[in-house]
Amino acid sequence: MTLHTKIAGYADPSLHAHGLYIGGQWEKGAGIPVLDPSTGEVLAEVADASVENALRAVDAAETAASQWRQTPPRQRSEILRRWFQLMTDRAEELATLISLENGKALADARGEVAYAAEFFRWYAEEATRIPGEYRHTPSGSHNILVDHEPIGISVLITPWNFPAAMATRKIGPALAAGCTVILKPASETPLTAYAMARLGEEAGVPAGVVNVVTTTNPGPVTNAMLADPRVRKLSFTGSTGVGRILLAEAAKSVVSCSMELGGNAPFVVFDDADLDAALDGAMVAKMRNAGEACTAANRFYVQAGIHDAFVEGLSKRMAGLKIGKGYDADTQCGPMIATKAVQKIDQLVSEAVRRGARATTGGAPLPGSGYFYPPTVLVDVPVDASIAHEEIFGPVAPVYRFESEEEAIRLANDTEYGLAAYVYTRDMKRAMRVGRGIETGMLGINRGLMSDPAAPFGGVKQSGLGREGGVTGILEFMEAKYYAIEL
Numbered sequence: 005m006t007l008h009t010k011i012a013g014y015a016d017p018s019l020h021a022h023g024l025y026i027g028g029q030w031e032k033g034a035g036i037p038v039l040d041p042s043t044g045e046v047l048a049e050v051a052d053a054s055v056e057n058a059l060r061a062v063d064a065a066e067t068a069a070s071q072w073r074q075t076p077p078r079q080r081s082e083i084l085r086r087w088f089q090l091m092t093d094r095a096e097e098l099a100t101l102i103s104l105e106n107g108k109a110l111a112d113a114r115g116e117v118a119y120a121a122e123f124f125r126w127y128a129e130e131a132t133r134i135p136g137e138y139r140h141t142p143s144g145s146h147n148i149l150v151d152h153e154p155i156g157i158s159v160l161i162t163p164w165n166f167p168a169a170m171a172t173r174k175i176g177p178a179l180a181a182g183c184t185v186i187l188k189p190a191s192e193t194p195l196t197a198y199a200m201a202r203l204g205e206e207a208g209v210p211a212g213v214v215n216v217v218t219t220t221n222p223g224p225v226t227n228a229m230l231a232d233p234r235v236r237k238l239s240f241t242g243s244t245g246v247g248r249i250l251l252a253e254a255a256k257s258v259v260s261c262s263m264e265l266g267g268n269a270p271f272v273v274f275d276d277a278d279l280d281a282a283l284d285g286a287m288v289a290k291m292r293n294a295g296e297a298c299t300a301a302n303r304f305y306v307q308a309g310i311h312d313a314f315v316e317g318l319s320k321r322m323a324g325l326k327i328g329k330g331y332d333a334d335t336q337c338g339p340m341i342a343t344k345a346v347q348k349i350d351q352l353v354s355e356a357v358r359r360g361a362r363a364t365t366g367g368a369p370l371p372g373s374g375y376f377y378p379p380t381v382l383v384d385v386p387v388d389a390s391i392a393h394e395e396i397f398g399p400v401a402p403v404y405r406f407e408s409e410e411e412a413i414r415l416a417n418d419t420e421y422g423l424a425a426y427v428y429t430r431d432m433k434r435a436m437r438v439g440r441g442i443e444t445g446m447l448g449i450n451r452g453l454m455s456d457p458a459a460p461f462g463g464v465k466q467s468g469l470g471r472e473g474g475v476t477g478i479l480e481f482m483e484a485k486y487y488a489i490e491l
């Protein structure tokens with residue numbers, strides 16, 4: 005069976021388009037091989053956009069813009085709602101496609117499709133509730149009316165780790181707000197983005213409202229779009245390093261930026277925690293997407309009294325996970341996205357081990373053609389090892405011991421990041437106290453999963469700017485306009 009037959013067997017081939025999607029037209033092309041991380045084989049090839057292609061996408065977004073912003077919110081809402089329904093109806097095909105090009109286990113891919121589709125349903129609802137404001141001035145001189153207008157053409161850049169959800173988390177609010185967009189997905193996982201664009205067409209998204217361009221040359225292609233005065237918004241999800249480059253580029257033309265960047269989440273377990281609940285939460289916080297998540301627990305701080313029992317339980321659970329090709333039904337831990345990712349994890353683990361850490365399970369890459377690293381637990385890790393300060397982005401759980409609440413907070417904050425954090429304790433007062441002490445955009449209390457379309461997702465410090473989702477997410481794609489009204 006060839007790989008192309010395999011894709012067709014797993015997912016409806018009509019979902020696939022291998023060309024750029026500009027102004028409602030599919031433009032055939034080639035140049036970007038898409039690999040199956042489970043085997044290293046080429047799954048498909050997609051078009052490699054040039055700067056000229058990207059600027060044509062801006063033209064298409066501009067042509068569609070005025071009609072789309074004038075489309076009644078109810079109509080925009082109904083298109084998003086249909087898109088949600090189509091994603092839900094085709095969930096199994098989309099999940100398989102995600103699993104094929106990203107490598108994540110099917111169960112994770114199914115979870116992602118449901119989460120991704122929910123952003124369209126949530127923003128279908130928010131499109132009809134765009135807020136405004138009316139006030140009296142304190143001096144009584146005039147009245148204040150604040151309206152929100154669509155910000156304009158938006159460039160959306162997404163990473164490979166959630167190829168569906170990171171796109172819908174941006175497209176949903178942008179379309180609900182009345183903006184037209186150019187999506188640039190990661191070149192590792194373009195098939196999901198194109199498949200979703202097909203469903204958008206079917207849902208009735210007008211030509212030019214959503215454009216998709218894939219490229220191996222993201223710097224020049226993005227810079228050209230940001231330099232175009234018609235582009236007014238950049239919404240980026242990816243690494244902090246690339247985020248910094250893009251913020252500097254956007255500054256040149258004063259483009260509004262939303263930045264969802266890297267994380268280094270602490271997972272703090274106090275002596276009084278429910279051990280089984282903490283272990284369940286730890287497995288979710290660590291192993292969703294095999295650790296390739298910005299919210300992934302990156303550092304486990306466990307209080308001395310419960311430390312050994314936690315390590316024993318976590319090691320047992322991690323060692324028991326079934327490693328395999330993402331799309332095999334019983335797989336619980338799929339491959340990493342690329343060889344480079346495995347090498348980075350290996351370097352972090354090897355350095356920690358050289359400095360005195362010990363692996364209770366796992367600890368070295370697996371041989372073979374796929375990009376596999378086994379679930380690993382590390383103990384006795386020095387708190388200044390690189391693994392404590394860098395995103396691991398893989399199935400490795402370093403566990404550190406702490407004594408006091410103050411120490412836990414200090415250790416949790418010993419990072420430039422501030423995206424997500426987790427705390428396990430039966431004492432709610434302590435949970436809230438620790439929550440106030442930790443510098444983070446999001447905190448899970450006795451819970452290993454926080455992502456929800458109805459909640460504001462985002463970080464502090466080097467983890468980013470702005471929030472996606474929730475009731476404020478739509479405002480990232482709107483500009484306030486103030487009318488001073490003479491009395």
Ligand code: NAD
Pocket residue numbers: 161162163164165166170188189190191222223224226227241242243244246247249250263264265266267297298299395423462463467468
């Ligand atoms: P990345 O920064 O390498 O790439 C992200 C996107 O940026 C890709 O589409 C890539 O093609 C593009 N890109 C790369 N260089 C560019 C440039 N010079 N100009 C314009 N675009 C460029 O990140 P990644 O490896 O794809 O994803 C992993 C990272 O994303 C991790 O750091 C993770 O924490 C972060 N992430 C954050 C969130 C969040 O919501 N905060 C969610 C998911 C992932």
